[in-house]
Structure formats: C-alpha cells, structure tokens
Amino acid sequence: MLIRRPDHIRPAEITPRPFYERRRALLKLAGAGSALGAAGLLAAAGRAAEPTLGLEKLPNVARSALSTTEPATAYKYVTTYNNFYEFGTDKDDPMQYAKRLKVRPWTVAVEGEVERPRTFAIEDLLKFPLEERVYRLRCVEAWSMVVPWVGFEFNALAKLVQPTSRARFVEFVTAYRPEEMPGVRLPVLDWPYVEGLRIDEAMHPLTIMAVGLYGEVLPNQNGAPVRLVVPWKYGFKSAKSIVRIRFVAQQPKTAWEKAAPNEYGFYSNVNPGVDHPRWSQRRERRIPELFAKRETVLFNGYGDQVARLYAGMDLKKFY
Amino acid sequence: MALSARSMSALKAAVFLAALVPVARIGWALAFDPDALGANPAEFITRSTGDWTLRFLLLTLAVTPLRKALGWHWLAGWRRMLGLYAFFYGVTHFASFVSFDHVFVLAEILKDIVKRPFITVGVTALALMLPLAITSTDRMVRRLGAKRWRALHRLVYLIAPLGVLHFWWMVKADLTEPAIYAALLTVLLGYRVAARLREAKRKAARNRRAPLPQPNA
DSSP, rough: OOOOOOOOOGGGOOOOOHHHHHHHHHHHHHHHHHHHHSSSSOOGGHHHHOOOOOOOOSSOOOOOOOOOOSSOOOOOHHHHSSSOOOGOSSTTTHHHHGGGGOOOOOOOEEEEEEESSSSEEEEHHSSOEEEEEEEEETEEEEEEEEEEEEEEEEEHHHHHHHHHHTTTTTEEEEEOOOTTTTTGGGGTOOSSSSEEEEEHHHTTOOEEEOOOOOOOOOGGGGSSSSSSEEBOOOOOOOOOOOHHHHHHESSSOOHHHHHHHSSSSSOBBOTSOOOOOOOOOOOEEEEOOOSEEEOGGGGGTHHHGGGGGTTOOTTTTTO | OOOOHHHHHHHHHOOOOOOOHHHHHOOOOOOEEGGGOOOHHHHHHHHHHHHHHHHHHHHHHHHHHHHHOOOOOOGGGGGHHHHHHHHHHHHHHHHHIIITTTTTHHHHHHHHHHOHHHHHHHHHHHHHHHHHHHHTTTHHHHHHHHHHHHHHHHHHHHHHHHHHHHHHHHSSOOOOOHHHHHHHHHHHHHHHHHHHHHHHHHHHHHHHHSOOTTOOO
C-alpha cells in the first residue's frame, strides 16, 4: 500500500506568533468593549460570541501552533451530537442523561509501570499549563467536526509519574457508575470502557488530556471532567471521563476490540484506505453539512507529525 | 367494527396524509429550519426514511392478519396504499444514500453495494419492491391475472425479512431496535404459517370424516 504523506497542516495554516498575539490583544479590547455593551459576555480564548452553556471558564489558556485554522464546529453541535454509550447509544442520549454524572470530587489514579504512582484530584489536573488545541475530530462513523479543546499534553502528566522501561502501552479507563450512567445497564460494551495507546503515541505532543471546550470546563456529555484526545485516530480512541490510567507492558484489550475485533482495531488510525467492514472511510461529513463531500485524509491530516510512528508498519494489518 | 362508506374513505384519506408527515417534516426542515434535524441532518433523513420503509412494510403485512383475526375486512382496501408508501420511503432512503453519503459518485456507490452485505441486502429488497410497485394498479392486476399477480406479490415475504436483516447488519452495537422489528415480523409471518397449518389440518380432518367414495361400495 502506498502511504501518502499529506502535509495537511500546511506551514501557511500555522498562524505566526506575532499575528495571534496581536489578535489576542485585539480580542481583549473587543472583550472589554462588549463587556460594556448589552451582551457583556465573551467566551475565553478568543471564541467570541459563540453561545455556550456558560460553564465555569478556564483561566490562562494559551494558544497553540498545533491548532488548525479551520473554522470550529458550533458549540451547539459539539455538545448535542455525541457518542458516549455509558449514557445511551443515541446521539442525543449523552446530552440528556450525562447531567447525572457527578464530576466533583473526581480523581484519576495513575499507576502500573511507573516509578511514582499517584492519584490526581481534578484540581491538580487543572493546574497544568492549559492550552487551546483546535483539532479535527474524525468519527469512525464517517462524520467529522473541528473542536477547540482546552487541555495539556499527556506527556506532561507522564513526566510526573515517571514510566519505567517496562511501560510499553498506556491504558485509559472510563468511569463506570451504574447509578449515574443509564447506558451501562445494557451490555452493549464490556464495561468499563477501556482504551489504549502505544507509549510513543501517548507521549506524542498532539496527544492531550482535555479538561475544557470553547474555553470552559467540559460539559459532561463531552467527557467531563477529563478525557483523552488523540486527533489522528478515530474518535472512540479518545476515552472520556477518565478515572484510571495504567502504564502496562502488554497491549491492552480495548472495549471496541472486544465488541467487534474485525471492525475496530487497536490502532484505529484515521485511514481512507482501510474501510470499515460495513462502510467506506473514503469520505466524511463535516457536521452539520448535508453532503459527505470531504475526502478523508490519512491520519486525519496529522501525517506530518505522526506518520513516523508507523514507519514500516502495514496499516492494513494494524488497522 | 362497522363504518359507513363515507367515514371509511375519510379515514383512509387521513391515513394517506398522515403517512406523508415524516417526509413533509424533512422537507420543511431542509427548507426553513435545518437545525430541527439535529447536527447530522443527513443521518436523520437516512434513518427516518429507513425506519418508515420498515414500518410500512410491517403495516402492509399486518393487513391480512388483522382482517382475518378481527374481521376488519375494510382494511383490504388499504393494503396497496401502505405497500406503495413502503416503496416510496425505500426510494427516499436510497436517494439519501446516493446523494448525501456518496455525493452521486457512481463508482463508489456500486462498490459499496457489492462490498457491504448490509447494503447489498437493502438494495436487493428495494429492487424486489419495484415490480410490486409497477404492478400495483388495477390494470396490471387484470393484465397479469389474479393468480399470477398474487404469486408475484408473495415476494413481500422475502422483501420484509431482507429489510429487517439490512437494519440488523447495519447497527453498530445496540440491537434493540432491529430486534423489535424482527419480533414483529416473526409474529406477522408466523400468523401466516400457523393459518396454513390449521387449514391443512382441517382439510385432513374433513377427508378422514368423509372418505372418498370407494369404487366398489
């Protein structure tokens, strides 16, 4: 198979520092201006005028050169069209039922093959230097969005616990709370939801732990209070509402692999050349567009940054 | 249940209009209020038209059992309308697959139909509905003759299971909905099998009670 290496974040797409700094200054001014005006509200990180749920705002969010300049999908779509099977299999189930999830107090146990296992309170995680990362999100169901996440690189967290040389994979476990999650009553998946990455994938600068969306804390339906985001893989790899992270020697068995191993592989990199057995992955529909007119790009357009992780690997075999 | 001819035709007209509500809702939303269909309007349209295809197929198959079990003989006059609505929503469903999912790229459409069993099955079901829709007019019934027409329209016993199978193979993890359709279909087809068996038994019993005259009796 010919592995195309698209340069999807073109150099021209990356906003030079002076530009975005000036833009931020302007936005601050605009913010001050509108504060005087009738609206008086301004979303953080320059996402002005986007109506949100008005959740707690995250302070000191820096911008990142790793963000795409593509226009972000409206907050109302990002927060109403979700796959979060713990709350039901319909796209609007999470929006309706995720309110029941109690996201405070919240802890994340980081353990396994590490020198310093540690349990982080969500407050500790919010103290990491936060950045806005505007990433493309490609769902395995052939739709896509552009999402302005707020978070920090996973490798910053890993540094604190010091993985040992035996740590070759990282396993992410989602909360399992039958009394707060109506969807887990059905044995749709083998709960709790487990996802996994190879250690080099986890440590890649594009891999983040997200705690926010559109400058505010994550709404529950998007995986509050902390979730993984791996933008070059299909969305289901980015586990939500994480309670445990384990550094392990063996490749973890993920929830979707267990459910349908021929359909959902461990790697699940976005790849238009490897069809899902039941549908083609050649195109995608950018929410809320009607037509799937976009051609899907290998590694969701992040090939320049991540293709080297898979050098020499047969991506049809390791799908 | 006895209804006057006039209230009967009023009821039928009301059902005819009600059957258009799902497609009218989609048309209205596309024209005036796209957000009414949610973040993924194409998915909504495909799902909705697919659901209604299956529902009308099941309704069509429910006519005979209801007529016989409850004596609602007036329902016989509705069967063609219900069947044609199943075909109509099937065509709409296919059109959204061709347009929204594949933006009319023929090579991709054909590849999908051949390669994906659930699509192969769905397209087959729709293709089999075509001759039934074409021969649904009174004139075609006369031209074919009642016997041949009835034989042809037994295809629905193949079409409906294919439709449910199409849905079953399509879903990702939660089989609840396809299982409901499968259960209803089993009841509707099971009724027919049971009726056949009863009929055969009765015939056999009659034959036993009244043996054919023996040649030398």
